[in-house]
Amino acid sequence: MNDLEERLRAALDARAGTYGTAPDAYARTVSRARRTRRRRLALIPVAAAVAAVTAVTVLLNAGGGSGAGIATGAVEEPGPYRRSIAENPPVGEPVTVRDPAENRPVIMWFSGGAAPGGHRFCDLVQQATGGTSSGCSKVPPAGHERENAWRLDPFHSRWPRRPVELGYGAARTSVTRVEAVTGDGARIPGTVHRPGGAPLAVWTVSFPADAGVTRFEFLDGDGRVVQRIRQDAPMPPPELAKPPVGPAADLPGGLTARLYTDPERTVVWWRGGEAVGMNLVEPGHLLTDLGGKETPVDLRLHDGLWYGVARAGTARIALVFRDGTSADAVAVADPWDSGVALFSGTYRRPDPYLEGFQLVGYDAAGAEIWHDTVRAVTPVRPEPAPGASGTSEASGAPEASRPAGSPQPTPSRR
Incomplete structure (x- = not known):
């Protein structure tokens, strides 16, 4: 099976539109990926599609593979999270949620210090086939320092679309609520996570791909909208x-x-x-x-x-x-x-x-x-750090608590 190819494509797809809203990010990244494929590179770094922020993505683990018979036991992951945090040590606790499109974990954490380069938002994404990719970017992104929330997930340019999408990123501690808003005004609640010891909050929203989401809104404790982020339609390849x-x-x-x-x-x-x-x-x-x-x-x-x-x-x-x-x-x-x-x-x-x-x-x-x-895939998970814990504030059930196959949030109107 061309499984390594599929997972590399997934890793490239995952990063094609990260850290920006350029609608042709997917097409440009996949074009570069194909040129790379012809050169037969087994592992490559992928540049982010928008120049304002520098991000590095590495295909950490191929997962799966061929064998002589059906695998009856799960294959132990060789530690993609540990390898990621060795390069980017966490500041505070990680946040783990489920990507509903892949039914696999996404692990997010902050790294770096207050000076000179500031903090970085890092994530480890696992595909259904078991492959993992990881990347970090500066937060706040250059040119967006005065904003209160930032979308940093790699999925908003993923093509073809999957039935349910996941948006996530970082937010200032003043943000207490996040909602995805559709074109007709329906609102889909998300979750604001407050990992212990972290410098910023993490936000996540799961939403049906056909819901017509046009933006994300971030609210403070008084219910005021303090940030809006536009949701662009992905560009076909x-x-x-x-x-x-x-x-x-x-x-x-x-x-x-x-x-x-x-x-x-x-x-x-x-x-x-x-x-x-x-x-x-x-x-x-x-x-x-x-x-x-x-x-x-x-x-x-x-x-x-x-x-x-x-x-x-x-x-x-x-x-x-x-x-x-x-x-x-x-x-x-x-x-x-x-x-x-x-x-x-x-x-x-x-x-x-x-x-x-x-x-x-x-x-x-x-x-x-x-x-x-x-072979059977083992979902990745972070190494728990003793003694620390975080909290989540949500308008609905946190994405991390929804079991595989459970219903996604239903849009509501105020």
Whole structure:
């Protein structure tokens, strides 16, 4: 499986729009990522899209991987949080919340001192597949020193959109409430966290991607709005700047695959008029990871869907879960002569990556021709520091306390 590629893309996607509101941040960052891919760099730093703030992002851990059989136990993470705080020691306690799009933790903390460079806001983000990325930026950002809150999450330029998004950042201690506000005035409550010993507060808001959120508002103890931050729509990647090439391929699960060739050959998957994922099918890099190793399948698995591209000659793929049950998908030759088979299907499991699974490919005669194993993912967590604690102030339940799969906040109107 091209799993390292997927996690690097996730790390790049995660940082494409960080520390600014440039709507084309995603496109510029992904373009740089593809040039990097051709140079076969296994790990790279990613520059933030906006020049006002300097941020460094590192893909800390690939997670997952292939093996000889289905993994029945969780794989111990080799300490991405510890490696992060070794470079950026915490000032105060960390804050951990769940990214609803990935069902994985996001760990946030402050680092640095009051002089000469001030404090830094750091975060460690984990993807569903287990990979992690970490970055820090100066806070307050240059040119924004007089503001009372700052959006510092990497998700607001993520494309394709996921059903539920997470916004977060830092705020001055005078901020007691945060709300996401939709275009029609509905308000979605968030949480203001006050980690013990930290110089600033941390704010978080989870909201449905289709809610039409246009801004975030920050209020003080008297209910006065002391800061507004605009929510910009993400910019589609450069592939969609030109029409697709050739016919569309309709597959199970309500998915349609279309080929885009500029700047590189990419299969974009659509469902109900929304793009949900993509696979790179560029000659010379077809079904290979960043190290040049061939892989039999490039999988996307989320929100009850599993789909992607597989080795040519594949006629059926089985998604085998830890308990031995499975889901099948018919694979068909792509109609654009890219040298891959297309497949899609649905599954009914809360989170297959948490339990581990295996993909098995069969030819038209029913013979197994390849298999690929994904080991169980262990969610990252911070090392607790003894004796310190923080508090949270929220208009609704804190994001950190919502279990996986629980309902998200419902917009309300005042």
